[in-house]
Amino acid sequence: MHLLKHLRQLNGLQGLRQAIRQVSSAPTKPSALQYERDPQPLFTDAETQRLLQSMTQLNLDRVYRKRTVPDNSSETKFMTNEQLDSEFQDMVVRAQHMLQMPPIVEIKKDVQRVIAKDPALKDFASTKYVFTDITFGRRQSERKVFVRETDGTLEYANLDTIKRMNQLYFPLEGRQSYIPRMFALEELLSKCLTEHKYEFILDRLLVQYEPHEPEFHNISARVFEHLNESKQFDLLRSTRHFGPMAFFYAWHRCIDDLLYDMIRRDYLHNAVELIALSYKVHQIPVEYEATLTELDKLHPTPSQKALAELRSVFRRPEDQQGIEQEINTAIGKTEQDFAADEISLKFIEQYIASEHSLKKVQLELAVQTLKEVNREKLLLFQGLKKAHGVQAS
Amino acid sequence: MNQNLIGRLFGQVWRANILNCGQNSFISKQTNALNKLCLRNTSFFNKLPAEDIWRGVTAVSNAGKKRGRGKGSGKKVAKDLNKGQTIGLGKSSRIWPGLNSPVIRGNELIHQKKLEENIDIENGIMKFRDSMGTFRLMKLNPIDRGWSGSKMPGRSIGPPDTVGEEEFISFDTRVLENKIVFIMKGNMGRKRRYSVLSVTGNGKGLAGFATVKAAEVRTALRKSKNRAGQKLINISLCENRTIFHDFRTDFGKTQIYCFQKPDGYGLVCHRAIQTICKIIGIRDLYAKIEGSTNLQHIVKAFFIGLMSQRSYENIANETNINIVQQQKTRNGYTEVKGIPSYNSTLKHINQVVDYMHFTLGNKIVLKQKNILPFFVCTKGHELHQIKAERFRNQSNVRLHKLVNSYV
Numbered sequence: 001m002h003l004l005k006h007l008r009q010l011n012g013l014q015g016l017r018q019a020i021r022q023v024s025s026a027p028t029k030p031s032a033l034q035y036e037r038d039p040q041p042l043f044t045d046a047e048t049q050r051l052l053q054s055m056t057q058l059n060l061d062r063v064y065r066k067r068t069v070p071d072n073s074s075e076t077k078f079m080t081n082e083q084l085d086s087e088f089q090d091m092v093v094r095a096q097h098m099l100q101m102p103p104i105v106e107i108k109k110d111v112q113r114v115i116a117k118d119p120a121l122k123d124f125a126s127t128k129y130v131f132t133d134i135t136f137g138r139r140q141s142e143r144k145v146f147v148r149e150t151d152g153t154l155e156y157a158n159l160d161t162i163k164r165m166n167q168l169y170f171p172l173e174g175r176q177s178y179i180p181r182m183f184a185l186e187e188l189l190s191k192c193l194t195e196h197k198y199e200f201i202l203d204r205l206l207v208q209y210e211p212h213e214p215e216f217h218n219i220s221a222r223v224f225e226h227l228n229e230s231k232q233f234d235l236l237r238s239t240r241h242f243g244p245m246a247f248f249y250a251w252h253r254c255i256d257d258l259l260y261d262m263i264r265r266d267y268l269h270n271a272v273e274l275i276a277l278s279y280k281v282h283q284i285p286v287e288y289e290a291t292l293t294e295l296d297k298l299h300p301t302p303s304q305k306a307l308a309e310l311r312s313v314f315r316r317p318e319d320q321q322g323i324e325q326e327i328n329t330a331i332g333k334t335e336q337d338f339a340a341d342e343i344s345l346k347f348i349e350q351y352i353a354s355e356h357s358l359k360k361v362q363l364e365l366a367v368q369t370l371k372e373v374n375r376e377k378l379l380l381f382q383g384l385k386k387a388h389g390v391q392a393s
Numbered sequence: 394m395n396q397n398l399i400g401r402l403f404g405q406v407w408r409a410n411i412l413n414c415g416q417n418s419f420i421s422k423q424t425n426a427l428n429k430l431c432l433r434n435t436s437f438f439n440k441l442p443a444e445d446i447w448r449g450v451t452a453v454s455n456a457g458k459k460r461g462r463g464k465g466s467g468k469k470v471a472k473d474l475n476k477g478q479t480i481g482l483g484k485s486s487r488i489w490p491g492l493n494s495p496v497i498r499g500n501e502l503i504h505q506k507k508l509e510e511n512i513d514i515e516n517g518i519m520k521f522r523d524s525m526g527t528f529r530l531m532k533l534n535p536i537d538r539g540w541s542g543s544k545m546p547g548r549s550i551g552p553p554d555t556v557g558e559e560e561f562i563s564f565d566t567r568v569l570e571n572k573i574v575f576i577m578k579g580n581m582g583r584k585r586r587y588s589v590l591s592v593t594g595n596g597k598g599l600a601g602f603a604t605v606k607a608a609e610v611r612t613a614l615r616k617s618k619n620r621a622g623q624k625l626i627n628i629s630l631c632e633n634r635t636i637f638h639d640f641r642t643d644f645g646k647t648q649i650y651c652f653q654k655p656d657g658y659g660l661v662c663h664r665a666i667q668t669i670c671k672i673i674g675i676r677d678l679y680a681k682i683e684g685s686t687n688l689q690h691i692v693k694a695f696f697i698g699l700m701s702q703r704s705y706e707n708i709a710n711e712t713n714i715n716i717v718q719q720q721k722t723r724n725g726y727t728e729v730k731g732i733p734s735y736n737s738t739l740k741h742i743n744q745v746v747d748y749m750h751f752t753l754g755n756k757i758v759l760k761q762k763n764i765l766p767f768f769v770c771t772k773g774h775e776l777h778q779i780k781a782e783r784f785r786n787q788s789n790v791r792l793h794k795l796v797n798s799y800v
Contacts, residue, residue: 064723072722075719077719087717091726
């Protein structure tokens with residue numbers, strides 16, 4: 001009797017689960033902003049990648065921040081200078097690897113491909129039969145899965161079935177067979193968004209879905225839209241999601257908020273790159289390559305900058321150029337930076353003046369404030385140099 | 394009486410019959426049982442009366458008393474409400490056949506019956522309880538308890554008393570040892586005193602300890618607390634929570650190996666070291682004691698070890714090599730802790746030194762082999778292992794299934 005009761009309860013639960021699954025389409029409903037053509041060739045283009053990487057920046061403290069791990073032990077070691085230097089280089093390489101951007105590709109369409117129709121096999125069984133090639137070492141994308149329908153049709157399995165079979169035989173760690181609750185229930189996802197847990201959502205999204213799935217596109221678009229409203233872009237800086245985010249804004253012509261954030265934080269170099277990216281995506285006939293090459297000469301790449309910062313531990317206080325270094329650190333800028341700022345400001349103002357920018361007043365104000373601050377800094381810089389008798393080059 | 398004995402004897406025989414279900418005849422077994430009965434049961438147990446036996450267990454001989462044995466027996470205890478009460482006699486006096494009266498008297502079966510009230514018994518019990526004295530067991534708040542029960546070691550006795558205008562704010566003192574010691578005096582003979590070892594500190598790296606003897610426990614506690622306050626030592630803490638590096642330290646036959654541990658590890662060490670760490674402000678530490686666990690020696694060795702710690706910078710200068718730390722929580726981020734100040738003079742270091750060996754002074758903790766349980770090499774255990782092998786991962790799989798099917 002009791003057993004029966006339990007069974008009935010279980011059935012009731014199952015019904016509830018199914019109900020949830022039906023409702024589940026809420027967070028994954030198609031967003032307004034979608035890639036209307038295949039963005040992959042443009043995204044994987046070498047120049048785009050370089051721009052996105054530069055915009056992402058490389059803050060090692062952010063990349064190697066504290067995370068919750070089962071074993072939180074630490075190891076103290078002796079290292080010679082050579083070992084330490086190679087360790088630094090290795091760290092930067094590892095950080096770059098960790099910042100590898102997830103690709104932006106087109107949504108894959110499900111196409112029915114029938115291999116054979118055998119009406120003689122109709123009703124041979126009450127269920128479908130799925131055949132999976134479980135050869136070891138084959139890629140998930142090239143694994144063959146077929147389905148024999150109950151009406152005798154033999155066909156290629158649809159994408160959903162292929163993913164399920166792959167997960168069944170070669171499970172990926174962290175990926176669930178069912179939709180995780182945070183992607184299934186609208187209130188959970190919106191709670192995550194209001195708490196600004198953008199990186200967490202995007203990381204989980206990457207684990208659960210493939211980049212060519214519609215859910216991946218819809219949820220990531222939703223996150224980026226929410227980010228554009230909350231303007232917490234700094235939360236994604238130095239993570240692997242900053243590049244796709246910038247690309248998303250550039251593609252959908254809404255870079256102005258991000259641009260404003262970059263100017264306000266004095267990342268003028270990045271602002272120029274963002275504008276160049278949007279020119280490139282929409283094929284606007286403005287010459288940006290010359291400015292970029294000029295800036296590249298003055299600016300080190302993010303990895304070079306990170307490495308230099310790491311290597312600064314080797315610097316001795318009694319080294320030469322000590323005074324110049326001190327002035328640079330006190331002001332926060334070097335002579336090259338001032339030169340680069342001038343070039344980038346010119347380019348940005350040109351963009352603001354054009355018809356492509358949407359929030360002109362706001363951007364202009366930000367540029368003006370920055371200019372004033374820069375001028376003061378430059379005066380102080382020159383004054384300090386003169387006082388210490390450092391030759392102006 | 395005789396009947397009773399025979400009945401018991403047959404009972405024995407009947408039980409033996411069941412147990413040895415064998416080929417022997419009934420009669421032979423009976424004789425066997427008789428023989429066994431005669432041989433058994435000759436000890437003090439059936440020679441002495443119950444009173445003597447109980448005294449032997451609970452009391453101490455005169456000679457023993459002189460040597461201070463059996464302190465537990467004569468102790469004051471809280472009122473024992475069971476004393477003076479008899480089963481079957483209660484507030485309402487009744488006859489319970491089989492309990493406080495025989496079931497059959499002559500040929501008559503006795504029934505349950507109520508008797509007239511008897512207040513004397515009740516009054517007698519109350520009077521007896523009053524005569525027991527008003528001693529109460531001291532109730533200790535669980536937070537104030539020491540290492541064991543209401544004993545002093547491990548308990549807090551407050552900050553040291555103020556000296557002049559010097560106040561010991563935010564200090565706390567804990568007793569580590571409280572014992573009786575004897576010395577021989579010319580005219581008084583064996584004289585006993587109380588010896589108290591306590592440690593005081595402010596939880597921020599300032600701590601001191603002292604051993605003091607006095608004729609009374611209270612005096613000893615107070616004196617030791619105040620003297621510990623006079624002997625403060627400054628101990629610098631790494632990140633305000635742990636030691637700077639692993640170290641090995643000894644005092645007498647006691648050796649202590651201490652290990653620096655990450656945040657949240659806790660204190661995994663001897664209880665005395667735990668108490669000292671809490672007083673000093675160390676939160677994460679692993680310590681292993683080798684050799685003697687004499688408490689005074691442990692305390693001294695640990696303090697010597699703490700005082701002889703060196704900073705990262707010092708070690709780097711001494712060895713002329715950089716010191717780095719790699720944390721697993723930060724995905725192996727290499728944090729530079731110490732860099733030698735005169736790097737250029739000595740460029741090449743021939744021998745590569747292991748940091749832990751260096752800090753432990755080239756000693757390692759003795760790894761003792763675990764003693765296997767007695768059943769490991771038995772046939773039954775082998776069989777069990779074979780049977781249990783295919784279920785060895787079952788609980789994990791079940792859990793995983795539950796997690797995965799959770800919608």
